[in-house]
Amino acid sequence: MLFTQLWDLFIAFARASNLGFGGGPAVIPLIKIEVVERYHWLTNAQFTDALAVGNALPGPIATKLPAYVSYQVAGWLGVLVSLIGTILPTVLAVILLTGFLMKYSNSPILKGMLKGVRPVVVVLIAQTAFDMGIGTFPNLITWGIAAVTVVSLYWLKLHPALIIVLSMAFGLLVFR
Amino acid sequence: MLKKLWELFIAFTRASNLGFGGGPALIPLIKAEAVDRYQWLDNEEFADALAIGNALPGPIATKMAAYIGYKEAGWLGVLVALLGTIAPTVLIVVILGSLIVKYSNSPELKAMLKAVRPVVVVLVAQTAYDMGKKSFPNYSSWGIAIVTVALLYFVNIHPAFIIIAAMLFGWAAYGRIRKEKVQDSQK
Numbered sequence: 001m002l003f004t005q006l007w008d009l010f011i012a013f014a015r016a017s018n019l020g021f022g023g024g025p026a027v028i029p030l031i032k033i034e035v036v037e038r039y040h041w042l043t044n045a046q047f048t049d050a051l052a053v054g055n056a057l058p059g060p061i062a063t064k065l066p067a068y069v070s071y072q073v074a075g076w077l078g079v080l081v082s083l084i085g086t087i088l089p090t091v092l093a094v095i096l097l098t099g100f101l102m103k104y105s106n107s108p109i110l111k112g113m114l115k116g117v118r119p120v121v122v123v124l125i126a127q128t129a130f131d132m133g134i135g136t137f138p139n140l141i142t143w144g145i146a147a148v149t150v151v152s153l154y155w156l157k158l159h160p161a162l163i164i165v166l167s168m169a170f171g172l173l174v175f176r
Numbered sequence: 177m178l179k180k181l182w183e184l185f186i187a188f189t190r191a192s193n194l195g196f197g198g199g200p201a202l203i204p205l206i207k208a209e210a211v212d213r214y215q216w217l218d219n220e221e222f223a224d225a226l227a228i229g230n231a232l233p234g235p236i237a238t239k240m241a242a243y244i245g246y247k248e249a250g251w252l253g254v255l256v257a258l259l260g261t262i263a264p265t266v267l268i269v270v271i272l273g274s275l276i277v278k279y280s281n282s283p284e285l286k287a288m289l290k291a292v293r294p295v296v297v298v299l300v301a302q303t304a305y306d307m308g309k310k311s312f313p314n315y316s317s318w319g320i321a322i323v324t325v326a327l328l329y330f331v332n333i334h335p336a337f338i339i340i341a342a343m344l345f346g347w348a349a350y351g352r353i354r355k356e357k358v359q360d361s362q363k
Binding site for chain 1: 192193194195196197198199200202224227228229230231232233234235236237238239242243246254258261262264265266268269270272273274276277283284286287288289290291292293294295296297298299300301302303304307308310311312313317318320321324325328334335336338339342343344345346347348349350351352
């Protein structure tokens with residue numbers, strides 16, 4: 001039972017990480033598909049909470065999400081296998097295939113492939129935002145929070161982590 | 177050797193744990209440590225390492241840590257650089273996550289989460305928007321986006337297939353034109 005869970009965690013995060021081109025943020029939609037839709041480890045709302053915690057903290061997002069999810073599924077062993085699945089394949093590739101990658105990273109073929117995949121990544125992230133939005137806006141106040149967030153990000157240039165903390169304080173005052 | 181390992185650990189701990197916004201936001205901080213402070217690489221070598229990292233999928237911060245850690249101190253260097261990069265936030269995220277699960281029935285936590293979810297939706301939408309600004313240099317990239325939306329909503333296909341298909345399309349459509357590629361190669 002534990003073994004199959006560990007295997008599922010390993011394979012889910014290995015798949016999500018190693019298909020996402022564009023660094024951690026490109027991996028978020030693929031993680032959501034594994035965690036919410038395929039394995040049902042978290043609900044849509046719980047996944048949004050995980051992202052809130054992840055975004056409130058510094059560091060790579062593609063390792064915070066696996067740690068958050070897999071600890072709840074299978075404890076520290078789960079954290080370990082999901083992180084190995086997330087980083088090991090590309091860590092090995094970067095070290096063992098350096099010479100090959102050095103040549104191939106400037107090839108027009110690879111650049112063409114990355115250019116082709118970028119719109120897909122954008123659509124996947126936008127879809128993730130849309131999916132997470134379902135159920136997130138039960139009333140006008142939540143729309144107001146979203147509007148204030150946009151203003152804070154683009155005009156006031158507030159730090160995202162600060163917006164996350166402030167919104168939680170606001171929720172504590174208003175929604176309780 | 178021990179000093180080098182310690183430097184790798186502390187450099188990547190500092191770079192990773194002072195930058196918000198996921199791996200790509202950490203790149204300038206990693207550069208500040210690896211190029212400016214410790215001079216493990218020069219500017220050009222750093223650009224090469226970044227190009228190699230961007231050629232591969234997955235989180236960028238761990239690829240950079242692995243590359244630089246290996247170059248400076250072999251496999252042990254890889255290990256300490258990776259630990260510095262991910263261990264602190266992994267620990268904190270696990271603790272916060274278990275607190276959220278433990279208090280999931282508390283009205284206070286529910287109220288806080290209800291207010292934070294719209295913020296997260298906006299942050300993810302912003303990521304899509306920011307990436308989108310650099311991802312649509314021509315009409316065919318819009319075409320790829322439209323086909324992606326159609327496949328996701330009407331065919332319900334796993335994104336892996338769309339990603340692989342888009343890469344093959346990119347190879348065929350953009351892979352052979354050599355000159356005009358330069359300006360959009362850097363993200």
